[in-house]
Amino acid sequence: MENENLGVDRPRVEAAVRELLIGIGEDPDRPGLVGTPDRVARACEELFGGIADDPARHLRKQFHEPGNEELVVVRDIPFHSMCEHHLLPFIGRAHVAYIPRDGRITGLSKIARCVAGYAARPQLQERLTAQVADAMVDELDPLGVLVVIEAEHTCMTMRGIRAAGAMTVTSAVRGSLRSDARSREEALSLLHVSA
Ligand SMILES: Nc1nc2c(ncn2[C@@H]2O[C@H](COP(=O)(O)OP(=O)(O)OP(=O)(O)O)[C@@H](O)[C@H]2O)c(=O)[nH]1
Numbered sequence: 001m002e003n004e005n006l007g008v009d010r011p012r013v014e015a016a017v018r019e020l021l022i023g024i025g026e027d028p029d030r031p032g033l034v035g036t037p038d039r040v041a042r043a044c045e046e047l048f049g050g051i052a053d054d055p056a057r058h059l060r061k062q063f064h065e066p067g068n069e070e071l072v073v074v075r076d077i078p079f080h081s082m083c084e085h086h087l088l089p090f091i092g093r094a095h096v097a098y099i100p101r102d103g104r105i106t107g108l109s110k111i112a113r114c115v116a117g118y119a120a121r122p123q124l125q126e127r128l129t130a131q132v133a134d135a136m137v138d139e140l141d142p143l144g145v146l147v148v149i150e151a152e153h154t155c156m157t158m159r160g161i162r163a164a165g166a167m168t169v170t171s172a173v174r175g176s177l178r179s180d181a182r183s184r185e186e187a188l189s190l191l192h193v194s195a
């Protein structure tokens with residue numbers, strides 16, 4: 001992600017990680033762990049750099065293709081995020097479909113950057129899905145938007161219920177893709193997600 005180092009107080013994270021290591025019964029001064037607080041703090045800058053960012057900004061890179069109101073689908077955008085309940089990763093793919101209003105379109109990579117930005121926060125999958133859909137609505141004023149996210153939550157697979165392979169699928173639908181079942185079905189078929 002661009003604009004790393006946003007918002008993360010590294011010394012504070014380092015101190016907390018040292019405490020965590022002590023709390024789990026480890027010796028933070030043993031050679032293998034000496035550099036760990038610094039590494040985790042730097043990792044947090046990547047994993048949580050979206051907290052102080054405005055990921056919708058990416059969608060402001062726009063082009064105008066007058067008259068074009070045809071469905072655009074960006075499918076299989078890989079992402080990873082951290083669940084806000086356990087701070088464990090959830091990993092999956094996002095699919096974004098929209099119908100531009102009078103050819104108001106955005107750069108395709110900007111949609112993936114927007115997903116990555118909102119994912120770089122402590123998240124709920126439902127909120128992540130809605131935030132991407134709402135950013136598309138706010139920045140592009142499209143006729144319709146459909147966002148589907150499929151992910152595996154490691155807090156459900158590595159611990160707790162240990163339901164290995166369980167996938168969570170969420171969707172957020174706005175505008176004509178919500179009100180018009182035929183366009184929604186067309187979008188879902190291009191996303192390879194069944195209605
Ligand atoms: N809706 C939603 N729930 C999530 C997400 N990520 C994690 N969770 C759930 O958050 C819930 C937190 O439940 P708690 O009972 O407070 O925590 P817990 O004791 O660790 O729960 P278990 O995971 O059932 O052991 C769990 O059911 C998680 O599966 C998410 O993105 N969306």
Ligand SMILES: [Zn+2]
Pocket residue numbers: 083084085086087088153155156
């Ligand atoms: Zn969790």
